[in-house]
Amino acid sequence: xxDGLNMSRRIRRTPYTDRVEAAGVSGxxxxxxxxxxxxxxxxxxxxxxxxxxxxxxxxxxxxxxVEIKGPDSARLVQxxxxxxxxxxxxxxxxxxxxxxxxxxxxxxxxxxxxxEEHFWLSIADSDVLLYAKGLAIGAGLEVSIKEPDVxxxxxxxxxxxDLMTDLFGPRIxxxxxxxxxWFDFKGTKQIIARSGYSRQGGYEVYLNESTxxxxxxxxxxxxxxxxxxxxxxxxxxxxxxGGLFSYxxxxxxxxxPLEIGMRKFCELDGSIDYIGRKALLQIANEGAxxxxxxxxxxxxxxxxxxxxxSVMVGHREVGKITSAIWxxxxxxxVGVSLIDAEFCSAGQKVTVISQDxxxxxxxxxxxxx
Numbered sequence: 019x020x021d022g023l024n025m026s027r028r029i030r031r032t033p034y035t036d037r038v039e040a041a042g043v044s045g046x047x048x049x050x051x052x053x054x055x056x057x058x059x060x061x062x063x064x065x066x067x068x069x070x071x072x073x074x075x076x077x078x079x080x081x082x083x084v085e086i087k088g089p090d091s092a093r094l095v096q097x098x099x100x101x102x103x104x105x106x107x108x109x110x111x112x113x114x115x116x117x118x119x120x121x122x123x124x125x126x127x128x129x130x131x132x133x134e135e136h137f138w139l140s141i142a143d144s145d146v147l148l149y150a151k152g153l154a155i156g157a158g159l160e161v162s163i164k165e166p167d168v169x170x171x172x173x174x175x176x177x178x179x180d181l182m183t184d185l186f187g188p189r190i191x192x193x194x195x196x197x198x199x200w201f202d203f204k205g206t207k208q209i210i211a212r213s214g215y216s217r218q219g220g221y222e223v224y225l226n227e228s229t230x231x232x233x234x235x236x237x238x239x240x241x242x243x244x245x246x247x248x249x250x251x252x253x254x255x256x257x258x259x260g261g262l263f264s265y266x267x268x269x270x271x272x273x274x275p276l277e278i279g280m281r282k283f284c285e286l287d288g289s290i291d292y293i294g295r296k297a298l299l300q301i302a303n304e305g306a307x308x309x310x311x312x313x314x315x316x317x318x319x320x321x322x323x324x325x326x327x328s329v330m331v332g333h334r335e336v337g338k339i340t341s342a343i344w345x346x347x348x349x350x351x352v353g354v355s356l357i358d359a360e361f362c363s364a365g366q367k368v369t370v371i372s373q374d375x376x377x378x379x380x381x382x383x384x385x386x387x
Contacts, residue, residue: 029053032079033169033231037239041249049080049143055251063346065248066255069218073175074250075238078215078222083168084127084139084147088161091135094154099129100275100284100292106131111196111211114139115275115283116146121297122271123278124149126263128213130198130224138224140170142265153293167228173238174220177245182221185241186210190221198224204233215252217260217386254343258352261312261385268310268340268354274298277306277356279385308337309362312387313353315370315380319344320351323373329355329380330369336361339370345387351378352387 023029023046030052032038044057055077059065068074086094096103099114106112112129116139125146130138139146150163173182182190186201190210193199198211209224225234239247256262261279263269269278276284276298286302288295313329320342329337342353353370361368366382 033228034077034235037235038077050082052080054080058249066253068248069175072246073177073181074248076172076250078172079169081140081170085164085166086137090159090161094159095137102285102290115280117294119294121274121294123269123273169225171223172214174214174216175218178220181242181245259387276301277308278310308356308358311355311357311362312383312385313355313380314383315351315378317378321373328371
């Protein structure tokens, strides 16, 4: 099922694509030049309720890894992010903003520390590998940078712990949130992290041998049958309600970390050096001009948000909605918005002008919704 995509070698299949197609995928998106399943069930609402109540298997191979190894690897990674990575231990996952010289967000990956001189950046949709290579070459750093043969498979939902315990043993229950360990699979050692792009809990298996893709999918599926497993994918309703932001939707290089709720991941005391520090400190001193917020608004179920929607207070535009959808749990439309700092307090009454030009009464809210 190509969903209208003009398939070619430029759009990469994943180690799980054959299984995804057999499971009835009804559409794909493309992230990092690779297929990302975007729908299986009859509706996003049906998928939402299943994710909240059971367990799902997600092909998220498009979360490509940028592997950075060598004596200067920690120096390079620190140079790319305002988050202090010096206290990270092997086995830690860190959510890090990567910024440019103007403090613009290049990406918001998860950093995995595999060794003192060995890191993976599990990236969203942008060319971090080229950025890292450019910095390393320009500075003459002693590092190797490549995209390894690693394809994550996510197991998400409240029954994920039981499923993964059945498959990989009781030690997997001991993994803390945003921690990873090495687990046996068919005679290989595979990294499994307690993480994922949902608020329902789960794991991500960083499969490091693509030829084992079908075997891993089948093993997870078989272990999940007693738990009502279903194929799935990141769910827009659950993502918005949980305040999980998407690079390319909520943020681009035009945004800085301080307006996207990432202040706690930014060292602003001058204790570490990184690209964009001067620009980020200036923004911190002056105050970010806008902030990311949730928004709940009235009306019939809103259309898909394929362009920025205006958020108004009276006749003044005070922000934009970046993602929106109907929430069956809240019985209202919900969205993610970038709002002028003056109007970003929870409870602020606003009017949303949706893509169908309807004017809908709304209210600013903190996350999670």
